[in-house]
Amino acid sequence: MTSPPMREPTYFVLAALLAGPLHGYAIIKRAEELSGGRVRLATGTLYTALDRLTAEGNVELVSEETVAGRVRRTYGLTESGSAALRAEAQRMAEAAALIIAPEAKAGPLARKPRTA
């Protein structure tokens, strides 16, 4: 049974952690960079996603430190999170290939481009 498609913010939270563990604000900045500025995570959205991803075992708490009297936690991708991210990327690549390179994978959506 395949898992349902990931929502875009979830995808970019996981993608932000692919290069290594990050804290909350760094995840927001990295997700924005990776998406070319399209995904700007609001703080509440980020922590809702982190709660869910942690509960699912896709993200884990890596370290906790106190900076300027406040707790700063760093989160990292688990093996299961990394696998879920790659599976989603593969699914999107296959879906994109139907449109972007139809000749490579001929299917019902494949059409010849119109010529003038």
Add this chain to the structure above:
Amino acid sequence: VSTESRIPPGPLERRIRLLLHAYPPGYRADRGAEMLGTLLEATPDGRDWPSARDSWSLLAGGARARRTANRQLGPATSLRQAVVLGLALYVSLESAQFFMPDPLTRAHGTPMLAGLLLAATVLAVWAGHRTLMVTTAAASLAVLAYYWYSYWAIPAFRHRPPFEWTALQLMSAVPLLLAIPALAWLATDARPALGVALALVVSQAVPLATFVQVDIAEHEPVASVWQWHQSADVEKLALAVVMTVAMAWMLRRRTRPHPR
């Protein structure tokens, strides 16, 4: 990086802390300081308010966290709260009718039905059944709308009341207007005592306060209502008082340490 922690909070930090109250207390204790730090970093220098997106996301995230926490409450707790809520609403509506002299609006069935539907809405929220929640909320609002509209729209009752009456009728709508956000709060609050306290204040104190006001203003326009009340509704006010005491007692019990 500064390690000083005794710097008094600025307006931005105070406002973020206020917004973080959207989250249940347990969640705030665990994540509040971390989220505050992230929000302070995410807000550009010189701004005294978090962005509208961040503010909205905190309110939505807080509601979601409360719903998650409420799903972990036992069915007995949920049911007990729903019963208290339904009774409080019923008494509130009955007290509101105190200011309505027409036989039609004195009918008990309509407010009771609205109260039961709203209690069902709360149960549906607790159980996480969104479709049921929307259905029962829509039905209860429709009943309430009918309840109020029927008083003004039916030709037999479309007389223009004297000014004193209008003011009193408006006052009688106050508990209803306040009860609806109170219900929403209670429905999404993971700490039962706070939600029940709010329901207590809204549904009981306001009708009782308006009752006292009528007692003080015992003049001609009010006299007929006063007689009507004397004839039929002393027991409703008595019930309101009993409910207030009962809920205060429940709150006292909840604040005790959990026995082992």
